[in-house]
Amino acid sequence: AGPRAHGRVDLGQPVAALAQIQSAGQLQPGAREVKRGRALVRRIQRRTRAVPPGARERFQRAMTLLRDEDKASECLRLVEELVLEYPNFPGGHTMVGLAQLRLANPAEAVVALRRAESLNPLDATNPFYLALIYHKRQRWDDTAKLLEQALRVDPFHQRALKLLGDVWLRTSQFKRAAALHDRLIALDPDEKAHLRMAARAHHA
Numbered sequence: 001a002g003p004r005a006h007g008r009v010d011l012g013q014p015v016a017a018l019a020q021i022q023s024a025g026q027l028q029p030g031a032r033e034v035k036r037g038r039a040l041v042r043r044i045q046r047r048t049r050a051v052p053p054g055a056r057e058r059f060q061r062a063m064t065l066l067r068d069e070d071k072a073s074e075c076l077r078l079v080e081e082l083v084l085e086y087p088n089f090p091g092g093h094t095m096v097g098l099a100q101l102r103l104a105n106p107a108e109a110v111v112a113l114r115r116a117e118s119l120n121p122l123d124a125t126n127p128f129y130l131a132l133i134y135h136k137r138q139r140w141d142d143t144a145k146l147l148e149q150a151l152r153v154d155p156f157h158q159r160a161l162k163l164l165g166d167v168w169l170r171t172s173q174f175k176r177a178a179a180l181h182d183r184l185i186a187l188d189p190d191e192k193a194h195l196r197m198a199a200r201a202h203h204a
Contacts, residue, residue, distance in 0.1 A: 034187060038156045045154070048122045052086050062095055072102035090120035097129060106133045124154035128163075135163060140171050158187060 051059045058078060065075035076099035083092040097112035110133060117126035131146035147164040150157055161184050168177035 034156065041154050041156055044122055045124070048120050049091050051091060052089055055082050055086055055089065055092070058082055059091065059095070062099075066095065066098060066102065069102060072099050075099045076103065088119060090116045090123065090126075092116075093119065094123070094125055094129075097126070101129065101133070106136075109133060122153050124150040124157050124160065127153075128157065128160050131160070131163060135167070140167050143167050156187060158184060161187075 059082065062075050062078045062082070065071040065078065076096065079092055079095040079099060082089065083096055086092055093112045093116035097109040097116060100106070100109035100112060110130060113126045113130050116123070117130070120126070127146040127150040131143045131150065134142040134146065144164060144167050147160045147167070150160045151164070154160070161180055165177045165180040165184070168174070168180065
């Protein structure tokens with residue numbers, strides 16, 4: 001029998017948790033297995049993103065502020081206070097990075113996201129947003145490495161798959177692009193953008 005995409009995960013052993021995530025990502029893309037794999041990843045992500053009890057209300061407030069472009073500065077002040085109080089809370093550093101991106105400060109965002117990544121290697125959010133920064137700078141090799149890192153911890157991350165396919169197309173790596181877009185179609189057959197990009201890759 002193939003690997004199972006569900007079961008108990010020991011988050012105290014990140015290597016074991018990562019191995020289970022990757023096993024889930026290697027399953028045949030049947031609807032049931034995809035659902036199980038996604039559920040496993042969501043469970044791990046949710047537990048690794050646990051917010052310290054004393055920070056929950058402020059963290060929720062920061063998330064609300066981040067959705068409003070005009071309140072990014074207020075969000076940044078709030079999460080910087082949280083990071084000072086809880087320096088080992090990875091979500092705080094992630095939020096600092098996202099607020100800095102909102103404020104068009106990519107260098108500061110990179111520092112914060114790298115810190116969050118070091119504190120929580122099982123969260124795909126940080127390498128994905130780092131990849132977006134490098135993609136904008138057209139640093140294709142760095143972008144690809146970060147996206148591959150994100151996909152190691154979340155094989156079902158459709159935005160990372162789509163962006164990596166774009167990198168392979170831009171760098172004329174058409175077989176890699178075709179394989180990725182076939183994978184995207186398997187995850188979401190109704191997404192017409194995947195179909196168009198897959199056709200581009202297959203006929204390049």
